[in-house]
Amino acid sequence: MAIKRIGNRTIKFQNPPSIIGTSSIVGPKEGDGPLRSYFDLVLEYDTWGQKSFEKAEAKMQEEAIKLAIKNANLSVNDIHFLISGDLLSQIISSSYTAREIGIPYFGLYGACSTMTESMSLGAMIIDGGFADYVVCATSSHFSSAERQFRFPLEYGAQRKFTSQWTVTGAGATVLSAKGEGPYITYITPGRIRDYGITDTSNMGAAMAPAAVDTLLNHFKDTGFTPMDYDLIISGDLGLIGRRIVIDMMQKEGYDLSENYTDCGIKIFDTVEQDVHAGASGCACSAVVFNGYVYKEILKSTFNRVLVMSTGALHSTTSSLQGESIPGIAHAVTIEKSI
Amino acid sequence: MAIKRIGNRTIKFQNPPSIIGTSSIVGPKEGDGPLRSYFDLVLEYDTWGQKSFEKAEAKMQEEAIKLAIKNANLSVNDIHFLISGDLLSQIISSSYTAREIGIPYFGLYGACSTMTESMSLGAMIIDGGFADYVVCATSSHFSSAERQFRFPLEYGAQRKFTSQWTVTGAGATVLSAKGEGPYITYITPGRIRDYGITDTSNMGAAMAPAAVDTLLNHFKDTGFTPMDYDLIISGDLGLIGRRIVIDMMQKEGYDLSENYTDCGIKIFDTVEQDVHAGASGCACSAVVFNGYVYKEILKSTFNRVLVMSTGALHSTTSSLQGESIPGIAHAVTIEKSI
Numbered sequence: 001m002a003i004k005r006i007g008n009r010t011i012k013f014q015n016p017p018s019i020i021g022t023s024s025i026v027g028p029k030e031g032d033g034p035l036r037s038y039f040d041l042v043l044e045y046d047t048w049g050q051k052s053f054e055k056a057e058a059k060m061q062e063e064a065i066k067l068a069i070k071n072a073n074l075s076v077n078d079i080h081f082l083i084s085g086d087l088l089s090q091i092i093s094s095s096y097t098a099r100e101i102g103i104p105y106f107g108l109y110g111a112c113s114t115m116t117e118s119m120s121l122g123a124m125i126i127d128g129g130f131a132d133y134v135v136c137a138t139s140s141h142f143s144s145a146e147r148q149f150r151f152p153l154e155y156g157a158q159r160k161f162t163s164q165w166t167v168t169g170a171g172a173t174v175l176s177a178k179g180e181g182p183y184i185t186y187i188t189p190g191r192i193r194d195y196g197i198t199d200t201s202n203m204g205a206a207m208a209p210a211a212v213d214t215l216l217n218h219f220k221d222t223g224f225t226p227m228d229y230d231l232i233i234s235g236d237l238g239l240i241g242r243r244i245v246i247d248m249m250q251k252e253g254y255d256l257s258e259n260y261t262d263c264g265i266k267i268f269d270t271v272e273q274d275v276h277a278g279a280s281g282c283a284c285s286a287v288v289f290n291g292y293v294y295k296e297i298l299k300s301t302f303n304r305v306l307v308m309s310t311g312a313l314h315s316t317t318s319s320l321q322g323e324s325i326p327g328i329a330h331a332v333t334i335e336k337s338i
Numbered sequence: 339m340a341i342k343r344i345g346n347r348t349i350k351f352q353n354p355p356s357i358i359g360t361s362s363i364v365g366p367k368e369g370d371g372p373l374r375s376y377f378d379l380v381l382e383y384d385t386w387g388q389k390s391f392e393k394a395e396a397k398m399q400e401e402a403i404k405l406a407i408k409n410a411n412l413s414v415n416d417i418h419f420l421i422s423g424d425l426l427s428q429i430i431s432s433s434y435t436a437r438e439i440g441i442p443y444f445g446l447y448g449a450c451s452t453m454t455e456s457m458s459l460g461a462m463i464i465d466g467g468f469a470d471y472v473v474c475a476t477s478s479h480f481s482s483a484e485r486q487f488r489f490p491l492e493y494g495a496q497r498k499f500t501s502q503w504t505v506t507g508a509g510a511t512v513l514s515a516k517g518e519g520p521y522i523t524y525i526t527p528g529r530i531r532d533y534g535i536t537d538t539s540n541m542g543a544a545m546a547p548a549a550v551d552t553l554l555n556h557f558k559d560t561g562f563t564p565m566d567y568d569l570i571i572s573g574d575l576g577l578i579g580r581r582i583v584i585d586m587m588q589k590e591g592y593d594l595s596e597n598y599t600d601c602g603i604k605i606f607d608t609v610e611q612d613v614h615a616g617a618s619g620c621a622c623s624a625v626v627f628n629g630y631v632y633k634e635i636l637k638s639t640f641n642r643v644l645v646m647s648t649g650a651l652h653s654t655t656s657s658l659q660g661e662s663i664p665g666i667a668h669a670v671t672i673e674k675s676i
Contacts, residue, residue, distance in 0.1 A: 003467055004466075004467050004468050005418070005468065005469070009442055011468050051659070052659050054655060054656070054659065055659065080343070081527065085447060087428075088653065088655070089427035089428065089653045089654070089655065090425075090427065090447065090449065090651065090652065090653035090656075091447045091651075092651075092652070092653045092655060092656045092661075095530065095651035095652075095664055096656065096661065096664065098529075098530050098651075098664075099530040099532050099651075099664045102529055102530070103529055104347055104527040104528060104529045105527075105528070105529055105530060105666065106446070106448070106455060106458075106459060106527065107446060107447045107448050107455070107651065107666075108444070108445060108446055108447065109423060109428065109429045109445045109446065109447040110444070110445050111428065117444060117445070120444075121444060121459060124462065124463055124466055124468050125462055125466075127466065127468075128342075128462055128463075128465065128466025128467070128468070129341055129342050129466070130342050130343065130349050130462050130465075130466070131343070148655075189419065189442040189443075189444065190442060190443070191436075191440055191441055191442045191443055192433065192436050192437040192440070192443060194437050313428065313429075313430075313433035313434075313436075313445065314428065314430070314433075315426065315427045315428035315430045316427070317392060317426070317427065317430060317486075318392070318428075318430045318434065321389070321390050321392065321393065323430075323434065326433055326434065326436075326437045328443065328445075
């Protein structure tokens with residue numbers, strides 16, 4: 001058994017799952033950014049007619065899941081498993097969405113690493129022959145995250161220059177046992193790295209060591225070099241985290257300066273849109289992958305991409321009890337053809 | 339593909355994973371209960387020398403994982419994946435434990451369904467050939483749960499007769515691609531059922547419909563009847579939820595009165611220990627399965643058992659916003675020999 005493992009931590013799929021449909025829904029600020037044309041739906045109001053930010057987030061995730069299934073030319077009942085998670089305590093956006101979708105459900109908590117955590121588990125479930133179709137999904141909302149993790153919006157707290165802006169949005173990916181690609185060909189699941197960062201306004205720095213650990217293992221396990229990829233894109237390290245990753249990888253002998261970027265940098269014009277160090281949130285890599293990256297793979301702009309969502313696994317309680325911020329990063333290789 | 343699926347929702351494993359090691363650690367109150375002799379470790383103090391209940395919970399989970407690995411005659415580095423979750427916001431008990439364990443990690447949130455959620459995913463990962471060894475784990479702590487979900491302990495709130503007592507403890511299960519059993523032979527993953535219960539002091543009633551939905555699908559998919567099992571045991575429905583399950587199943591033509599019980603009833607003497615409707619918490623099914631059930635399977639008291647952890651997927655925020663409590667139940671069949 002375990003013949004699908006290569007190296008220390010990487011899995012090479014024998015029947016690579018196809019990504020046959022995606023969706024991305026974003027809030028108005030994200031729709032004002034440079035990737036506007038890639039998103040399936042840009043909301044006019046970030047409450048979307050709901051009575052709370054949390055309910056608006058759940059509605060975004062629900063509609064994103066339905067839209068991805070529709071884009072895959074399937075119906076909800078064709079899907080064997082829904083795998084999803086989000087940032088909110090007890091992942092209520094995902095669970096209340098799963099109630100509406102009504103199919104077997106595995107809830108995850110991987111913070112902002114959720115998109116590739118769900119794709120990693122979903123790809124194993126498909127490749128292993130346990131399902132024909134799986135939907136992977138996540139969401140985040142600037143206002144539900146701010147009031148849960150930081151300050152009430154009404155307080156008007158000044159944001160540090162290291163802080164990042166939580167993306168309001170939701171993305172979903174339909175994986176299929178059959179299809180003509182793009183394919184998930186490899187996954188390198190992450191382990192937790194914690195270099196002792198305690199500043200919850202500097203998440204990029206807290207997550208960067210986990211990203212480096214996953215990248216190093218991925219390259220060693222697969223034998224790929226960075227230049228074997230048309231694009232390497234992390235989840236939400238932002239300007240500071242990306243810089244740390246490039247520097248740390250340089251010291252290990254890997255040059256990422258050519259083809260590595262971060263979803264948290266791509267989604268906003270960081271200066272014009274005043275988001276300081278970039279974007280964050282589960283939806284950051286979800287909408288950038290399911291919108292921009294996936295559509296550019298279909299157009300053959302990219303033929304092989306490494307998507308690596310990154311998560312900071314702390315809570316307000318752990319921070320108040322003096323704990324540092326553990327980071328994790330799950331990497332997924334997506335290829336247009338095999 | 340998907341040849342391992344039978345019926346609507348059940349998976350039958352072709353290379354059933356073996357459970358080669360388990361562990362259970364409990365607090366003093368659980369150690370005073372009728373299952374005392376089955377637990378690997380009974381703590382004298384539920385803080386275990388830590389400065390907070392949350393840190394004590396994480397320590398229990400960490401030690402349970404290490405102990406299960408030791409009981410399986412393995413070392414931590416033999417394990418390919420850790421799959422775990424807990425009740426706390428952002429599953430800090432699991433994430434901080436995963437930091438200490440240091441191996442690739444998938445974080446889950448399934449509330450009190452986490453034990454069988456993690457075993458379901460772990461079994462697919464093993465059967466699919468993606469890992470040789472996986473550890474599945476979870477924990478809960480009465481005092482960390484009370485102050486997060488209900489009232490500060492110091493407030494001395496009166497407990498309703500429908501309320502359940504969160505188990506202080508942690509359990510872990512080592513799954514292996516090779517071994518001589520007990521085996522995980524089937525899983526029936528759950529979908530969310532929500533009959534509109536809003537009383538967070540009556541979780542058994544909130545989760546019972548999900549348990550019934552999973553049981554009905556399991557019996558239909560597999561062709562088993564309740565009497566094909568030596569024991570059917572749900573996670574933490576307690577006295578009220580168990581009664582509802584028996585009644586609802588009776589109406590569907592299934593008699594569970596003979597061999598069905600609930601971990602939340604087994605772990606405490608509900609009258610003498612003053613726990614009202616029984617026990618709850620992720621650790622409830624975790625320690626009852628990894629302690630009592632597993633050891634009795636080894637002794638051949640039971641040859642085929644259905645373990646079904648049950649989760650209530652709400653949060654304090656969702657309750658304050660008027661939402662009802664969605665329930666989920668994941669069922670796992672364990673057989674001594676195949």
